[in-house]
Amino acid sequence: MATSASQTLRTPFLRNPSSSLSLSSKHPLAFSLPSRRRLAAPRLVVVLSAARLDAKPTVLVAEKLGEAGLDLLKEFANVDCSYNLSPEELCTKISLCDALIVRSGTKVSREVFESSGGRLKVVGRAGVGIDNVDLGAATEFGCLVVNAPTANTVAAAEHGIALLTAMARNVAQADASVKAGKWQRNKYVGVSLVGKTLAVMGFGKVGSEVARRAKGLGMHVIAHDPYAPADRARAIGVELVSFDEALATADFISLHMPLTAATNKVLNDETFAKMKKGVRIVNVARGGVIDEDALVKALDSGIVAQAALDVFTVEPPPQGNKLVLHERVTATPHLGASTMEAQEGVAIEIAEAVVGALKGELAATAVNAPMVPAEVLAELKPYVELAEKLGRLAVQLVAGGSGVKNVKVSYASARAPDDLDTRLLRAMITKGLIEPISSVFVNLVNADFTAKQRGLRITEERTILDGSPESPLDSIQVQIANVESKFASAISESGEIKVEGRVKDGIPHLTRVGSFEVDVSLEGSIILCRQVDQPGMIGLIGSILGEENVNVSFMSCGRIAPRKQAVMAIGVDDQPSKQSLKRIGDVPAVEEFVFLKL
Numbered sequence: 183m184a185t186s187a188s189q190t191l192r193t194p195f196l197r198n199p200s201s202s203l204s205l206s207s208k209h210p211l212a213f214s215l216p217s218r219r220r221l222a223a224p225r226l227v228v229v230l231s232a233a234r235l236d237a238k239p240t241v242l243v244a245e246k247l248g249e250a251g252l253d254l255l256k257e258f259a260n261v262d263c264s265y266n267l268s269p270e271e272l273c274t275k276i277s278l279c280d281a282l283i284v285r286s287g288t289k290v291s292r293e294v295f296e297s298s299g300g301r302l303k304v305v306g307r308a309g310v311g312i313d314n315v316d317l318g319a320a321t322e323f324g325c326l327v328v329n330a331p332t333a334n335t336v337a338a339a340e341h342g343i344a345l346l347t348a349m350a351r352n353v354a355q356a357d358a359s360v361k362a363g364k365w366q367r368n369k370y371v372g373v374s375l376v377g378k379t380l381a382v383m384g385f386g387k388v389g390s391e392v393a394r395r396a397k398g399l400g401m402h403v404i405a406h407d408p409y410a411p412a413d414r415a416r417a418i419g420v421e422l423v424s425f426d427e428a429l430a431t432a433d434f435i436s437l438h439m440p441l442t443a444a445t446n447k448v449l450n451d452e453t454f455a456k457m458k459k460g461v462r463i464v465n466v467a468r469g470g471v472i473d474e475d476a477l478v479k480a481l482d483s484g485i486v487a488q489a490a491l492d493v494f495t496v497e498p499p500p501q502g503n504k505l506v507l508h509e510r511v512t513a514t515p516h517l518g519a520s521t522m523e524a525q526e527g528v529a530i531e532i533a534e535a536v537v538g539a540l541k542g543e544l545a546a547t548a549v550n551a552p553m554v555p556a557e558v559l560a561e562l563k564p565y566v567e568l569a570e571k572l573g574r575l576a577v578q579l580v581a582g583g584s585g586v587k588n589v590k591v592s593y594a595s596a597r598a599p600d601d602l603d604t605r606l607l608r609a610m611i612t613k614g615l616i617e618p619i620s621s622v623f624v625n626l627v628n629a630d631f632t633a634k635q636r637g638l639r640i641t642e643e644r645t646i647l648d649g650s651p652e653s654p655l656d657s658i659q660v661q662i663a664n665v666e667s668k669f670a671s672a673i674s675e676s677g678e679i680k681v682e683g684r685v686k687d688g689i690p691h692l693t694r695v696g697s698f699e700v701d702v703s704l705e706g707s708i709i710l711c712r713q714v715d716q717p718g719m720i721g722l723i724g725s726i727l728g729e730e731n732v733n734v735s736f737m738s739c740g741r742i743a744p745r746k747q748a749v750m751a752i753g754v755d756d757q758p759s760k761q762s763l764k765r766i767g768d769v770p771a772v773e774e775f776v777f778l779k780l
């Protein structure tokens with residue numbers, strides 16, 4: 183044992199009667215798109231809030247989706263394409279749906295999750311931006327949110343470039359003027375792009391594709407993105423700069439960051455004042471990143487010479503909107519993702535994600551659940567099962583009336599902490615701890631949220647073992663502090679309920695209860711029994727169970743010292759009757775026993 187480190191639970195929890203977390207080694211979403219559509223770095227594969235669906239699921243498609251995606255959905259689900267629903271109509275329909283697919287035009291609000299009555303398991307956003315989905319509410323209700331983050335990247339970047347060039351050469355205004363019978367060659371003299379500085383704000387998938395194309399137009403490209411890796415920028419020949427430097431030096435600013443609390447109205451009176459006079463702005467990100475009143479003022483004062491906008495704070499913008507009508511503004515109706523190719527790709531990407539998630543398979547594009555690489559998932563599978571069962575065992579050992587508040591989970595492993603992702607394990611321990619004592623259903627999406635809501639504090643500790651890190655874990659220990667136990671022997675020397683388990687030949691085993699070492703495979707249910715260590719006990723109890731045809735799958739005895747006390751762990755396939763359990767309790771050498779369902 184070399185070191186140990188602690189970390190406190192920081193994740194969210196859920197309620198969904200027909201959901202449970204399940205694992206599959208299949209990960210159809212990870213590599214399902216043709217490579218021409220995959221522009222982003224290889225994706226981590228995420229889990230899965232699996233749905234146990236008895237009947238064909240119903241998917242509500244609330245906005246226009248490409249045929250290829252609809253065909254994929256129809257192979258697996260009943261598909262209800264209902265476009266232009268009012269918020270009330272959506273709330274009414276949603277209680278009949280297992281999944282919902284939207285684009286940017288539908289608000290998936292808390293009310294939608296509330297109205298679903300727990301049936302909605304997956305929201306698929308057929309595109310990138312998930313600012314129209316209440317992620318907090320989705321997480322709370324255990325609903326997985328997936329998006330289609332790569333298929334429209336090029337389309338959005340191309341539209342950004344289209345707006346940049348159209349704006350610089352007054353294409354839209356000149357077109358309208360010619361159509362109105364005018365020929366105003368002097369009025370529509372434009373500005374050149376070559377040699378000008380373009381600041382790309384948000385150097386992600388779209389931003390970097392815009393940067394690449396702008397370099398091809400001979401522009402000097404700088405970028406601001408607090409989270410972008412410098413080497414990616416260097417590889418494209420783009421310099422990463424601070425926000426203020428970008429504003430102060432750019433002739434053109436192109437916005438490509440998501441709409442978040444931090445980016446909301448990031449272009450405002452104060453920041454417009456920091457820009458070069460005569461700057462030109464392109465926005466294909468989200469309307470909300472610009473304070474639109476401030477932009478109108480900046481256009482009127484000449485700080486901003488022109489703006490080209492694909493997105494607006496309110497879509498569609500109200501009639502008579504000053505910004506849209508401004509003569510130096512070029513506007514398009516949120517067309518960034520609207521190419522035939524992008525829509526086909528997005529439809530396939532989201533249909534695969536939604537179907538996969540409904541099947542309980544891995545989702546490569548989950549937005550509100552931890553991303554766990556597929557190979558890690560496959561490796562952790564038996565440990566995930568062990569984790570849930572240890573949680574279930576530990577909580578059933580708590581005496582009624584003792585509130586479970588503090589749980590410590592210790593992972594013993596020869597792997598370095600960075601090499602062992604425990605989020606899944608923690609979620610499953612949480613599921614095991616909470617489900618037996620409540621009506622709440624917990625999955626990976628809502629595990630941390632539910633724990634937090636119930637005042638359950640889970641701390642994690644790693645113990646790094648010497649030796650070969652071949653298997654991810656040696657053991658998992660779950661300790662519940664400050665509680666009484668209905669099986670006193672489960673209390674360790676330090677006063678907590680303690681259970682420990684290991685994976686042996688791919689099967690989870692219980693290996694310690696309190697201070698007693700046992701070894702019983704965690705299948706079926708378990709009887710834990712403390713008795714005076716004397717011959718014949720195994721046979722005696724075995725025959726009580728046998729008389730009732732209860733099959734014993736495993737038995738193991740752990741003792742402190744010969745002929746003193748021993749703890750027997752008996753794995754049973756079926757639940758013994760009350761009479762049989764009473765007969766076990768009546769055996770004179772039995773000091774205490776407990777029946778635990780796994």
Ligand SMILES: NC(=O)C1=CN([C@@H]2O[C@H](COP(=O)(O)OP(=O)(O)OC[C@H]3O[C@@H](n4cnc5c(N)ncnc54)[C@H](O)[C@@H]3O)[C@@H](O)[C@H]2O)C=CC1
Pocket residue numbers: 310311312331334335338383384385386387388389406407408409410438439440441444445466467468492493516517518519520
């Ligand atoms: N107009 C349209 O039809 C479309 C719009 N979009 C929008 O474009 C935006 C970007 O999309 P992607 O590039 O696919 O996403 P992405 O996630 O690949 O890139 C976003 C980048 O913004 C950066 N960022 C986050 N906060 C920032 C901040 N405060 N300042 C600067 N950078 C920040 C992130 O680090 C990330 O690199 C999203 O808002 C998306 O919704 C995307 C596709 C189509």
Ligand SMILES: O=C(O)C(=O)COP(=O)(O)O
Pocket residue numbers: 285286287308309310311312334516517518519520
């Ligand atoms: O993917 C995005 O973020 C977009 O803004 C595209 O929106 P849309 O699917 O065309 O409504």
